Amino acid sequence: MLDLIEARETGAFLNWRHHEKVARFEALVVFLRARGVEDLQDLRTQLMLEAFRRAMQTLHGIGPKTVDYMGCLVGIDSIAVDRHVRTFARRVGVENDDYHFLRRAFCCAADLLALPRREFDAWLWRRATTSPQTQLGLVL
Known part of the structure; x- marks a missing residue:
């Protein structure tokens, strides 16, 4: 990746x-390299450290959702709060919109x-992106 960045071919590589x-x-790749992250295990280990997570969020455009999502991709069982999670929270009456609270x-x-x-997150996502189904009442 560093060679692609140096050759200014990252955009073409990623399409x-x-x-x-x-x-x-590119900034993320350089950040990871500077911290000795060479593979998925290294990334997983680092993402378990709060100091690393905070440092990553100093990169422009990288926030807690990106950090949490990357963690999920490398096997850390968590939930990355996106618009679907926020929408679900509002629908069920949760008023606090703070990322970390949610x-x-x-x-x-x-x-x-x-x-x-991750399964619960996937369920929330499916629930938020599908049409609401009417629940049938029980008549005795």
Whole structure:
């Protein structure tokens, strides 16, 4: 990747045209390399460290959702709070919109249901992106 960045071919490699997104990706690659991250295991180990997570968020355009999503991709069981999670929270009456509050709340809900957090997140996503179904009443 570093060779591609040096040759200014990252956009072509990724098939991305948006300069800012390409620059963000390149900055992330350089950041990871500078911290000795060479493979997925290294990344997983580092993402378990709060100091590393905070440092990563100093990169322009990288926030807690990106860090959490990257963690999920390397096997850390968590929930990356996106618009679907936020929409679901509003629908069920959760008024606090703080990212960290919502992540803790939904991770706790998954834990209480004894579901892997990623499965619960996938369920939330499916629920938010499908048409609401009418629940049938029981008539005795």
